[in-house]
Amino acid sequence: MTKATSSAPSQRMLRVGEQVRAAITQVLQRGEVRDDLIEKTVISVSEVRMSPDLKVATAYVTPLGLPDHAAVIEALNRHAKFIRGRLGGQLRQMKYMPEVRFRDDTSFDNYKKIDDLLRSPEVQRDLDGDGEDEK
Numbered sequence: 001m002t003k004a005t006s007s008a009p010s011q012r013m014l015r016v017g018e019q020v021r022a023a024i025t026q027v028l029q030r031g032e033v034r035d036d037l038i039e040k041t042v043i044s045v046s047e048v049r050m051s052p053d054l055k056v057a058t059a060y061v062t063p064l065g066l067p068d069h070a071a072v073i074e075a076l077n078r079h080a081k082f083i084r085g086r087l088g089g090q091l092r093q094m095k096y097m098p099e100v101r102f103r104d105d106t107s108f109d110n111y112k113k114i115d116d117l118l119r120s121p122e123v124q125r126d127l128d129g130d131g132e133d134e135k
Contacts, residue, residue, distance in 0.1 A: 013050040017047070017048040019091060020057045020059070020091065020098060021045050021059065022090075023087045024059055024083065024100070025045050028043050033076075037071060037072060037075045038072065041063045041064070041065070041066060041072055042065065043061050043063050043064070043072065043076075044063075044064055045061050046060050046105045047059075048060070051098075054094070054098060055096055056098055056099050057101070058101045059101065060103050060104070061103070061104070061105055073102050073104050077101065080101065080102065083100055084097055084098070085097075087100070
């Protein structure tokens, strides 16, 4: 029997990713990471994508209220091993504790671009048409 070569994540990857996301969120909310930048910034963890072997977790985060996210992402990656250690108590069921990598979540920027396009005069003109041309 051949293995399906789908790029879509499996149900297990999605479930574990959500569990890791919740655990990372709790670690950040409790202020367990001793870094001034991380402690004073509200960080939203929007998604965690797991590798197929569940050994690598890529967390997509957005520091709220900051124009430049690079410094916060760098600080989180600096403390990734500590955060990984703190996840152990909440993810006891996992055989291997995943390596955590933090990336900037750009999906909100994409949503803003789409919203701006939908509000543009050209699109509004097309949407406001009375349908006179269609007979």
